[in-house]
Amino acid sequence: MGGERKLYTLVEVSEHNNPKDCWLVIAGKVYDVSKFLDDHPGGEDVLLSATGKDATDDFEDVGHSSSARAMMEEFYVGDIDSSTIPAKVKYTPPKQPHYNQDKTAEFTIKLLQFLVPLLILGLAVGIRFYAKSA
Structure with missing residues (x-):
């Protein structure tokens, strides 16, 4: 990870969305997990479904171990340009008639x-x- 870090946009990362070329965005970093798809305990579909978006919440919800987090460094390819990630919209329930x-x-x-x-x-x-x- 020495030298200058590569900065990617979400559009660039989302182009890598198939089993031979799969990139994920987790905690502001971009990872090429293509070589890990077959070894992922949750299966390749879990990783493929997380492409094209910020997968941080998906990653954190599962509760990955510290060894899994350490393993991520070998798949690191750069950082995400956070301005290209759409802001999360807060859920507003629909208006219901007054009881x-x-x-x-x-x-x-x-x-x-x-x-x-x-x-x-x-x-x-x-x-x-x-x-x-x-």
């Missing part, structure tokens, strides 16, 4: 106005039949 608690309360009251008299009627009929059979 109207009054309508729920209104429905509950109507349901109880129907069920309570039925319960009283059922109880009265049950007591009457119980009293006749006793």
